[in-house]
Amino acid sequence: MLFINQELIAQLLLSVAITTSLYLLSAISLSLVETVFKTANLAHGQLIIIGAYVFYSLDAPQVNYFTICASLVVLACVTTFVLKKIFIEPFLSHSTELVLLSTLILSLMLDTIILLIWGATTLSLPETQTHIFKNLFTVNTSQVISMLSACILPACGYILFNFTPLGRALRAVSENSVSASSIGLPKSSQIFLVLFCSTILAFFTGILIAYDTALVPNLGFTFTFKAMAIVILAGNSNFIRMLYFSFLLSLIENVVLVVSYNSWSLPAIYRDAVSYCFLCGYLMISPRTPKIKLTRAY
Amino acid sequence: MEEYIFHLLLVFCINALIAQSFNVFFGLMGLLNLAHYTLVAIGAYTVALLSTNNLVLSPLLLVTLAILCSAFFGIIIYFFSEKTNSSEFCLVTLTIALLIQAILFGFTDITNGPMGISNIERNKLIGVSLASTQNFLIFVALFTLIGLTILFLVFKSPVRRTLISYIDLPHVSFTLGVNSKLARLLSVLLASAVAGLAGALLCLDVSYVDPYMFSLAEIALVLLIVFLGKPGSFWGALLSTAFITVLPELIRLIKIPTSLVGQVNQLIYCSIILICLYFLKNTWHKPSRNM
Numbered sequence: 001m002l003f004i005n006q007e008l009i010a011q012l013l014l015s016v017a018i019t020t021s022l023y024l025l026s027a028i029s030l031s032l033v034e035t036v037f038k039t040a041n042l043a044h045g046q047l048i049i050i051g052a053y054v055f056y057s058l059d060a061p062q063v064n065y066f067t068i069c070a071s072l073v074v075l076a077c078v079t080t081f082v083l084k085k086i087f088i089e090p091f092l093s094h095s096t097e098l099v100l101l102s103t104l105i106l107s108l109m110l111d112t113i114i115l116l117i118w119g120a121t122t123l124s125l126p127e128t129q130t131h132i133f134k135n136l137f138t139v140n141t142s143q144v145i146s147m148l149s150a151c152i153l154p155a156c157g158y159i160l161f162n163f164t165p166l167g168r169a170l171r172a173v174s175e176n177s178v179s180a181s182s183i184g185l186p187k188s189s190q191i192f193l194v195l196f197c198s199t200i201l202a203f204f205t206g207i208l209i210a211y212d213t214a215l216v217p218n219l220g221f222t223f224t225f226k227a228m229a230i231v232i233l234a235g236n237s238n239f240i241r242m243l244y245f246s247f248l249l250s251l252i253e254n255v256v257l258v259v260s261y262n263s264w265s266l267p268a269i270y271r272d273a274v275s276y277c278f279l280c281g282y283l284m285i286s287p288r289t290p291k292i293k294l295t296r297a298y
Numbered sequence: 299m300e301e302y303i304f305h306l307l308l309v310f311c312i313n314a315l316i317a318q319s320f321n322v323f324f325g326l327m328g329l330l331n332l333a334h335y336t337l338v339a340i341g342a343y344t345v346a347l348l349s350t351n352n353l354v355l356s357p358l359l360l361v362t363l364a365i366l367c368s369a370f371f372g373i374i375i376y377f378f379s380e381k382t383n384s385s386e387f388c389l390v391t392l393t394i395a396l397l398i399q400a401i402l403f404g405f406t407d408i409t410n411g412p413m414g415i416s417n418i419e420r421n422k423l424i425g426v427s428l429a430s431t432q433n434f435l436i437f438v439a440l441f442t443l444i445g446l447t448i449l450f451l452v453f454k455s456p457v458r459r460t461l462i463s464y465i466d467l468p469h470v471s472f473t474l475g476v477n478s479k480l481a482r483l484l485s486v487l488l489a490s491a492v493a494g495l496a497g498a499l500l501c502l503d504v505s506y507v508d509p510y511m512f513s514l515a516e517i518a519l520v521l522l523i524v525f526l527g528k529p530g531s532f533w534g535a536l537l538s539t540a541f542i543t544v545l546p547e548l549i550r551l552i553k554i555p556t557s558l559v560g561q562v563n564q565l566i567y568c569s570i571i572l573i574c575l576y577f578l579k580n581t582w583h584k585p586s587r588n589m
Binding site for chain 2: 086087090091094104108109116228232233270273276277280
């Protein structure tokens with residue numbers, strides 16, 4: 001008989017909320033680049049993990065939070081500059097596929113750099129956070145920040161994109177870069193700004209991940225794929241759909257681990273596969289996402 | 299030295315088969331098949347499982363069975379390619395890849411889980427032992443030649459034009475009565491079969507398989523090969539395969555501390571590819587398209 005451990009339900013719901021917020025933040029930062037450049041940054045997961053590792057390195061020796069934030073902002077500036085000047089700008093005017101390839105190369109390089117600096121061992125932050133709501137479930141302050149930021153940051157992004165001159169300029173560059181530059185919108189600075197926002201959001205997601213999960217060097221690809229899956233399913237960077245699919249993905253991932261049938265439960269290694277299967281099944285039977293125009297690879 | 303060159307040639311043959319079959323999916327059909335290494339894994343595991351169950355099967359039979367299994371799996375991929383658009387196809391193939399990966403890890407009774415299957419022996423082929431590298435290289439070269447010739451025919455035949463017309467102008471192609479379904483099915487079947495063949499040869503070459511050999515990150519290498527050679531270009535992919543195969547060997551000549559050798563080599567490797575990409579970027583949009 002199908003059985004769900006009742007005691008775990010409250011904790012399960014909390015895990016779902018935290019995972020949803022992490023997936024949502026990674027999907028939003030990925031879709032930011034995708035909306036403006038019409039191509040994906042395949043090194044996005046690695047940027048998230050770099051943020052997590054840098055935070056780990058600074059937080060473990062008890063560096064104060066202001067220094068950590070300042071260091072991460074400086075790192076984000078440098079990363080964005082390198083990303084723009086070396087991996088995106090030289091290729092963007094030629095083909096979006098070239099940007100895919102250059103960011104793929106970057107992802108391999110970042111994976112190697114992570115291995116060089118932090119090694120292959122699993123790292124995790126010591127749990128020193130204050131626990132609240134102890135009666136119903138255990139939640140710490142970083143998890144609350146994670147959930148709150150998943151609500152606040154997209155709202156800020158929505159306001160920025162829809163109600164500010166900067167947002168209008170970004171949309172103009174995204175929709176027709178030639179017309180945008182002919183009316184005097186500086187394309188180069190727009191590219192920098194979008195990349196910077198995406199990188200800083202990725203680093204922030206990385207910090208939350210550092211609190212939530214143990215860090216392993218090859219975690220980057222997993223996050224890229226998950227964010228990509230959510231962006232593809234949501235289609236056209238629709239925030240509500242992104243939230244919906246992030247929730248669905250994290251719900252299935254968490255539920256399959258606590259459901260058992262006649263004392264048999266699904267091994268953890270099937271967690272990702274089952275959730276993706278469900279999403280694909282959903283894709284097959286649901287009303288379709290807006291059809292993306294078929295284009296050849298070149 | 300001779301053994302080393304033979305080894306390089308073996309790696310080139312296997313990489314060429316994997317890259318060209320991916321080129322059919324990506325270059326001709328516009329499909330980013332993230333389950334491509336799954337097709338290779340199916341070929342490799344078919345050979346590994348049939349070789350280790352006290353069955354003394356001819357390598358020819360093993361390779362044929364691997365090809366058939368991968369081609370059958372290709373039908374599933376074809377089914378999804380018909381039902382989804384290009385982005386959704388990425389997601390579906392990602393799911394398939396993860397599912398098969400989980401099965402390879404989880405079904406320990408059959409696949410031996412993360413430990414993999416080792417001691418895969420190469421049996422005799424028509425009285426000739428394949429244990430020596432030289433004989434095995436001839437065997438691999440022969441199959442590579444067959445596989446690549448079949449794919450070359452796809453690249454040079456009307457099937458290519460049908461596939462291009464379906465991707466570029468699907469409505470016009472439909473109005474003109476072009477039977478693109480058959481061409482697509484044929485291409486997927488052939489590409490899957492060749493990927494399975496590569497898996498079988500890889501398994502026989504290293505005498506060992508484990509799920510890590512077919513992880514999702516491996517797709518990055520094959521993507522690099524196809525991108526560098528220009529998607530849809532047969533000779534381009536072949537040249538870039540040679541380049542990608544030889545490059546790590548050239549990098550090894552640089553003296554690097556032993557503890558850092560792997561990572562530093564990988565960084566140099568990626569940097570060289572990036573520099574090549576930078577200088578090749580102007581030629582990117584000039585594929586000849588004889589419609």
